[in-house]
Amino acid sequence: MRETATKKGSLEGxxxxxxxxxxxxxxxxxxxxxxxxxxxxxxxxxxxxxxHIGQEAAAEGCIGPLREDDxxxxxxxxxxxxxxxxxxxxxxxxxxxxxSAGSSAGKGGSMHIFGTEQAFMGGHGIVGAQxxxxxxxxxxxxxxGEDRVAMCFMGDAAVNQGAFHESLNMAAVWELPVIxxxxxxxxxxxxxxxxxxATRVEDRSxxxxxxxxxxxxxxVLEVWRHFQELVGQVREGGGPRFVEVRTxxxxxxxxxxxxxxxxxxxxxxxxRTERDDPITLLRDRLFEAELLTQEELNxxxxxxxxxxxxxxxxxxxxxxxxxxxxxxxxxxxxxxxxRLFFDGRDR
Amino acid sequence: xxxxxxxxxxxxxxAEEMERDDSVFLMGEEVAEYDGAYKVSKGLLDRFGELRxxxxxxxxxxxxxxxxGAAMVGLRPIIEFMTFNFSLLxxxxxxxxxxxxxxxxxxxxxxxxxxxxxxxxxxxxAAQHSQAAETWYVHAPGIKVVTPATPADAKGLMKAAIRDxxxxxxMEGELLYNVRGEVPEGDHVIPLxxxxxxxxxxxxxxxxxxxxxxxxxxxxxxxxxxxxxxxVLDLRSLRPLDVDAILATVRKTNRAVYxxxxxxxxxxxxxVAATIQEEAFDDLDAPVLRVTQADVPMPxxxxxxxLAKPNAERVIAACKRVLYRT
Ligand SMILES: Cc1ncc(C[n+]2csc(CCOP(=O)(O)OP(=O)(O)O)c2C)c(N)n1
Ligand SMILES: [Mg+2]
Numbered sequence: 001m002r003e004t005a006t007k008k009g010s011l012e013g014x015x016x017x018x019x020x021x022x023x024x025x026x027x028x029x030x031x032x033x034x035x036x037x038x039x040x041x042x043x044x045x046x047x048x049x050x051x052h053i054g055q056e057a058a059a060e061g062c063i064g065p066l067r068e069d070d071x072x073x074x075x076x077x078x079x080x081x082x083x084x085x086x087x088x089x090x091x092x093x094x095x096x097x098x099x100s101a102g103s104s105a106g107k108g109g110s111m112h113i114f115g116t117e118q119a120f121m122g123g124h125g126i127v128g129a130q131x132x133x134x135x136x137x138x139x140x141x142x143x144x145g146e147d148r149v150a151m152c153f154m155g156d157a158a159v160n161q162g163a164f165h166e167s168l169n170m171a172a173v174w175e176l177p178v179i180x181x182x183x184x185x186x187x188x189x190x191x192x193x194x195x196x197x198a199t200r201v202e203d204r205s206x207x208x209x210x211x212x213x214x215x216x217x218x219x220v221l222e223v224w225r226h227f228q229e230l231v232g233q234v235r236e237g238g239g240p241r242f243v244e245v246r247t248x249x250x251x252x253x254x255x256x257x258x259x260x261x262x263x264x265x266x267x268x269x270x271x272r273t274e275r276d277d278p279i280t281l282l283r284d285r286l287f288e289a290e291l292l293t294q295e296e297l298n299x300x301x302x303x304x305x306x307x308x309x310x311x312x313x314x315x316x317x318x319x320x321x322x323x324x325x326x327x328x329x330x331x332x333x334x335x336x337x338x339r340l341f342f343d344g345r346d347r
Numbered sequence: 348x349x350x351x352x353x354x355x356x357x358x359x360x361x362a363e364e365m366e367r368d369d370s371v372f373l374m375g376e377e378v379a380e381y382d383g384a385y386k387v388s389k390g391l392l393d394r395f396g397e398l399r400x401x402x403x404x405x406x407x408x409x410x411x412x413x414x415x416g417a418a419m420v421g422l423r424p425i426i427e428f429m430t431f432n433f434s435l436l437x438x439x440x441x442x443x444x445x446x447x448x449x450x451x452x453x454x455x456x457x458x459x460x461x462x463x464x465x466x467x468x469x470x471x472x473a474a475q476h477s478q479a480a481e482t483w484y485v486h487a488p489g490i491k492v493v494t495p496a497t498p499a500d501a502k503g504l505m506k507a508a509i510r511d512x513x514x515x516x517x518m519e520g521e522l523l524y525n526v527r528g529e530v531p532e533g534d535h536v537i538p539l540x541x542x543x544x545x546x547x548x549x550x551x552x553x554x555x556x557x558x559x560x561x562x563x564x565x566x567x568x569x570x571x572x573x574x575x576x577x578x579v580l581d582l583r584s585l586r587p588l589d590v591d592a593i594l595a596t597v598r599k600t601n602r603a604v605y606x607x608x609x610x611x612x613x614x615x616x617x618x619v620a621a622t623i624q625e626e627a628f629d630d631l632d633a634p635v636l637r638v639t640q641a642d643v644p645m646p647x648x649x650x651x652x653x654l655a656k657p658n659a660e661r662v663i664a665a666c667k668r669v670l671y672r673t
Pocket of ligand 1: 077125127154155156157158187188189407429436
């Protein structure tokens with residue numbers, strides 16, 4: 001049984017304002033991705049586009065307790081995490097649209113959102129590849145004697161990659177300030193986790209002596225509270241942490257895959273979507289605690305939709321990259337001697 | 348002859364070879380219950396059971412190495428990479444184990460296995476998901492590489508690859524799976540190392556492999572309207588390489604353009620151009636030119652991606668240049 005309002009005007013120790021902000025931001029992530037879905041359907045967005053719908057509490061609750069200068073690294077299902085880290089929705093949407101105003105100048109697309117100003121370090125397309133990268137950021141933090149934290153998101157399927165295990169061992173040996181977060185949505189594409197995994201996600205860090213925990217990833221307050229504590233421990237030099245965030249993907253693996261299929265039934269998706277929506281869950285608790293009315297929610301949603309629409313309009317009116325951009329960003333410095341490019345197009 | 352898709356041709360080859368030899372098994376991500384990410388292994392789980400059609404975890408280095416180990420003791424694994432992009436994770440096992448095993452064991456242990464999956468760019472998948480893997484593989488002695496462009500070649504080369512006693516990489520194309528074509532029924536096997544003239548012509552040779560065979564044919568058709576007859580030579584197999592066929596077409600047309608999806612530096616075209624100048628220098632009337640992907644990682648933006656990929660205009664321009672008809 002969860003407690004409801006602990007004292008008047010608050011919820012489980014969070015002030016009304018804090019909780020409303022969480023709700024607002026999660027709504028924002030949801031509306032943003034619904035627009036991405038739309039953009040994909042009408043061909044404005046192409047390639048692979050993986051939505052985080054249903055998993056928003058992980059973006060909000062994990063990243064919320066971080067400081068602005070803490071690093072966040074993720075995989076390809078990263079739009080909402082980029083937004084949670086403070087990236088401008090207009091630039092993220094423009095990246096999905098492949099426009100020059102996009103956060104990666106239109107070169108990266110949905111899977112490669114990066115925002116160094118917000119310490120959002122991607123946006124990586126190879127399953128598990130971001131795990132050593134986050135470990136390296138942890139290394140750099142320790143090397144420079146900073147008190148930052150690196151947070152590494154990955155899907156459940158990534159824990160079967162060698163790079164994951166190698167990274168955890170190194171992080172433990174060198175006591176690096178990294179929080180490894182597995183968003184366990186139960187499936188890697190069309191494969192249920194347990195079909196290809198010998199042990200539970202939660203057990204995966206035990207062999208390396210990294211403290212492990214699990215949270216209900218649909219309950220943003222629980223996630224937030226848990227991560228607030230962990231971030232504090234890691235920042236104070238407690239070494240790496242490992243967390244399983246239990247969640248569920250409401251959409252298909254990517255926009256090119258069906259929502260359900262042979263690997264999970266329609267009924268399962270319907271049931272989980274109805275039962276476990278992190279936004280509805282929070283909304284209902286706010287209603288219950290009489291901290292929010294339907295009218296207030298409606299106007300919140302209107303605001304959010306308007307903001308998302310602005311991002312879409314910005315993206316849609318932004319120009320495509322100039323053709324000359326094809327050859328920029330391959331190297332950061334062009335050397336005085338020797339030839340760097342071999343397709344003969346510069347001659 | 349039945350007209351079927353490239354996907355179904357591969358599926359037939361896998362099924363027939365698994366039927367023929369029970370030491371052949373298929374392992375990879377999503378190959379069993381999901382029928383393969385691109386549905387190439389459709390129905391194989393039902394037909395051959397879960398011992399022989401196996402869903403792996405996302406552990407490319409691990410399951411590629413597992414395949415090599417199983418091959419060391421006599422099985423004939425087919426390891427599917429969901430795409431060859433992800434095989435970069437497994438390259439250590441491909442090169443250091445599979446390709447070198449026979450040599451470093453002084454001939455004691457051969458590796459009869461297949462690595463397969465789509466290679467090269469699809470549409471707007473950006474840098475990490477859009478790369479041609481041929482060069483990474485073909486560079487290493489000890490491994491063979493084939494790149495079927497048509498359904499008939501897909502079936503024939505896959506069957507030959509599975510029967511070969513060395514490691515063979517079969518590089519397919521995501522954008523080829525729906526291509527239809529006639530495929531001979533029954534035991535259709537195409538020996539490795541045989542190129543195929545996909546179109547005859549006497550003025551210029553477009554030499555290519557894999558998906559870009561179709562682009563070469565398009566370019567040839569357009570050149571025909573301008574009175575230029577291009578011959579299109581599909582290498583089909585990059586190692587063993589049909590040098591005789593390359594020399595024959597160069598001796599016929601005296602001009603060659605290499606077309607490929609990959610990057611130029613040390614690409615397949617670089618090897619072919621070197622071979623031509625070493626062995627047919629006197630037959631050349633112009634330098635061998637190459638049309639490749641732009642020498643950059645693949646961009647996401649639609650307009651930049653189009654610029655980065657080889658296209659018919661650039662093939663036509665290269666053909667005209669070697670004909671001095673610009
Ligand atoms: C090394 C590698 N292998 C395969 C893929 C193809 N692929 C992309 S996502 C994915 C499933 C990953 O599942 P999970 O880690 O659970 O993350 P989720 O998509 O559920 O967020 C696969 C197999 C890839 N991108 N990289
Ligand atoms: Mg998952």
